[in-house]
Amino acid sequence: MARTGNILLVDDDPSLRRLLALRLEGAGHTVETAESARAALNALDRFAADCVITDLRMEGMDGIGLLDRLHQAHPTVPVILLTAHGTIPEAVTATQRGALDFLSKPIDKDMLLSRVDQALAQAGMAGDHWQSLWQSRIVTRSPAMHRLLDEARLVADSETSVLITGESGTGKEVLARTLHEASPRGRAPFVAINCGAMPEQLLESELFGHEKGAFTDAKQAQQGLLRSAEGGTVFLDEIGDMPFALQVKLLRVLQEREVRPVGAQRALPVDVRIISATHRNLAESIASGHFREDLYYRLAVVTLALPALRERPEDIAPLARHFLDTIAQRSERRAKVYAPEALEALCGHDWPGNIRQLSNVVEQNVALTRGHVVSRQAVDKALATQSGGRDRAATLQPxxxxxxxxxxxxxxxxxxxxxxxxxxxxxxxxxxxxxxxxxxxxxxxxxxxxxx
Structure with a gap:
């Protein structure tokens, strides 16, 4: 059975727009039309297109310009170009730049519907798996987060090193695990280590392993976390806190695909993908001499920047409800709910600790609320406790x-x-x-x- 989807049709010829829209709607698709590339970009702010069909030659921004803009803002949406006979070479060039396909005018109805079905199927096969994965871990209705997840989907099944940036508590490890599970390495180990949580010598031994007798407490050999994740993914959290001397050894792992345990005479091959994360500004760390520039470029082939919770306020209420449901399932009890004014207080807070802080507040609210409904007073008390006695709720102004x-x-x-x-x-x-x-x-x- 053919898929149906949301189609954005872009053409400056009103007659052709009407004709193609009728054909697509007759096949069960939902169609939004635009008379120019600019109008198409505006339409995408309110219309979630599964496929874009655009004319190649248009006044102002042409189809190539629109293709480039779409790849920046909506990289997972397939694009089909409409072209007159004389512009077929340009259309071929456009497919090399990322367009899925092109159709020559006059447009054959059956060919149009067939190419759209292929586009939706191609986008849907990868998209369905990715969407089910991230929705099992990530709660969001934020457009900024959806754009980030579109980018993450493109890089998930590659071997590319990824750097995830964002404030503490924004969910960097959750995104890293999702990338791992969506990758071909998803059945192999996912090993996470916090680079800022242990002394330099211990971190070196934990990462790279050691030989028996390599140091005083080395009673037996240990393979290290990099080798224990063979075939899988190593997540290096707070990479910006890694001691400078260890950065050289990590760079060698990335370049040579081998690791030398502490005290070993030779290096051993290792097959892992590196995903790293930091809340620091690594550009500043490089400028101050605390982080190696060559290592940065190896780690940050792709950078995914997670927004702070205050930058996605529409997610506060859904996250709070999600945490309430999770706690109820864990305790096998009926889920509690927030009173409307209590939910307003949550949504008006600036959340310097981000999602982690919100989770802690919800936990405290559930633990200290006897009845079914969590009150505004309970929220205010929890927020005051979280901020060391200073109420930072800062409710939004009318x-x-x-x-x-x-x-x-x-x-x-x-x-x-x-x-x-x-x-x-x-x-x-x-x-x-x-x-x-x-x-x-x-x-x-x-x-x-x-x-x-």
Whole structure:
């Protein structure tokens, strides 16, 4: 049975757009149309396309330009090009740059539907497996996270080294495990080690192994975590904290695919994929001489930057409910719920500890709540405890207050730029002078204070 999906159709010929849309809708697809590449990019903000069909020659940004932009913003969405006979060489070039296929005009109906089915099947086979994997581990409705997961899907089944960046508690190890399970190495070991959690000598021995008698406590030989993960993935958390001397040995592992245990006379082959993570700015560490630049380029072939929880506030409520359900399943009890005002308090917090901190707060709320409903007071108490007695809940302002604060700051900024010149400030703001004076009076701002 043929797949059906969401198709974005881009062509500046309205007659052809209508014809192709009718054919696609007749086959059961949901179709969104756009008359230009710019309109197509805007449509993708609200329309989750499974496939894009675009004309090659259009006014303004052409099909190649749209293809390049799509690969940046939506790398997993297949693109089919429509081309006139004279532009077939360009279409062939476009397929070399990432387009899935091209169709020559006039468009044959059966060929169109067949190519769309192939595109959806190709995207769906890998996509279904990846989606089921990440949804079993990651809770999100954030567009930023979905874009990140699209990038992660592309790199998951490769051998490429990946560097995951992000603040502590954002879920870097969870993403690393998901990448491992989606890879051809998914049935082999996944070994995680925190590079900042142990002394240099112990870390060296844990990573690379050691021979018997290599040092005082080496009562027997140990193969080390790199060799214990043979055929699988090694996750090096907080790689930015790895001692400088060990960075040289790790670089050799990446370059030579072999490891020399402490005290050994020869190196041993090792087959592992390295995924690393850090909350540090490695560019600054390189500049200060604390991290090797050559190692950085080996580790960061692909970089995935996890957003902080405060940058994805739409995920706070779903994550809180997920943690409530997880705790209930673990204890085999009925899941508790948050009162509406309690959920507001959670969503208004800045979460400096990110998802890990939210999980801890939910755990505390469940443990200290006798009834079925977690109250606002319980949330406030937990947040105050988490912040060392200082309540950092910082509930979001009401819309009217936030808007007034923004307008006042904006007016002051204009007056500073114009040195108190009301007429010039009004022109910059695209307002007439009388209206601008009313705004100043409403927000109790005296332009004379900003004159030079």
């Amino acid at each position: 819309l009217a207050e936030a808007r007034d604060a923004f307008v006042r700051d904006y007016l002051i900024q204009l007056l500073r730029i114009s040195e108190g010149n009301v007429s010039r400030s009004a022109r910059i703001a695209h307002r007439n002078r009388t209206e601008f004076y009313k705004l100043l009076n409403r927000h109790d701002i005296d332009p004379a204070e900003y004159k030079r």
